[in-house]
Amino acid sequence: MPTSTIFALLDCNNFYASCERAFNPKLRGKPIVVLSNNDGCVIARSNEAKALGIPMGAPAFKFQPLFRKHGVHVFSSNFALYGDMSRRVMDTASRFTPDMEIYSIDEAFLRLDRMHEQPLELTRKIRATILQWTGIPVSIGIGRTKTLAKIANRVAKKQPEHGGGFSLVDYPDPDQILAGIDIEDVWGIGRQYSKKLREFGIRNALQFSKLEKDWVKKRMTVNGMHTLLELQGVPCIPLDQTVTTPKSIVCSRTFAKAIMDKVQLEQIVCGYAARVGERLRGQRCVAGQLQVFLLTDRFRLDRPQYSNAATVSLAVPSSHTPDLIRSAQRVLELICKPGFEYRKAGVMVFGIEQEHGRRLNLFEPSPTDRVPNKALMDAMDQINTKWGAMTMRVAAEGTGQRWVMRQAHLSPRYTTHWKELAKVLS
DNA sequence: TCTGGGGTCCTAGGACCC
């Protein structure tokens, strides 16, 4: 039996807002919001913006007057920047422990029980180093299980007197902490289950933790049971450091304006297929099936509604952009009905495998036959990495479609684009 | 005018097999 587990959850504070601020010191202490693609709704807020009562997911148009009134700094999402900043934060954290699972763009779980240093002290150093090296403030919560570490993290963030770090391990009165966590704020319990649990009078993490195992399993499947046990201090969700190939990759967008023109739609869908190809190649993977889906505006119930999706198998699993584009065009031909105002489209691939070590089929060109194609894709990927996404494109994507996505408040790609590097003024 | 995008896992039920 191993010694008792100790998990830490590292979480970047208001991550996207902090990324914008890291390169623009004038924004310190100012309210900031970051908008979703299309500048549709709020997906990140600085503490000052939260204090103004701007909720997560708020439609931007409804809050324009409030933004103006309080001088809120508004940014379109800049995922090139956030992705790169995330890598820097994770690299820094990984210097302190090998037992790390990157859980999302702004979160990582750490196992600290193999470390010699006292956990709270060690994580204090981690936080200070990340702040100094990247400019991103992070909070760290510590507990016997991942679910408890999540809760400890919440306490670290919400109660400033802890200075950004809090441990539930050896805390004198953990029940009092659990009683202060609303049921919907427990990791693994979302809106639906919260509603159901509240009908049974379960309103906080402490009450939930006292429930019967079988009762929970029956109503919330094994996942719910794991959450229950984890709250009781029994680890059920291990640190997952396995490098997995994704099961699916999707690229989809809502358009700024409805589109009726099939040619234009085809260019857009081909562009999504190309993005999916880039991401497949980035993972050294190929996909076996490709799906295209189309939707009209789901909010405009006065307009004719239509949505459809279809899937084809690729002749040979591939990550080659022209292969993906040809399939996407074929599927689009099947599902695109004229006369509708399309508002969203997407391309999804699955049947994903590693590009190497795959068994070839009889009709498949041997890998050496495909070398020229591979070289072409490699060259495109390198150019686009260096000079910015979509610098080099396939003709089928068209040339004049940037307006399709609204990004009125985009910040520079400070760290990933030669022409947009941060400048130091003397 | 304006409401994101990208993932995973579990279960129930149907089809099909012996």
Added chain:
DNA sequence: TCTGGGGTCCTAGGACCC
């Protein structure tokens, strides 16, 4: 009316996460 007992595989739908 009655009409076994297992298995497996697939899909749709529902739940969750960030």
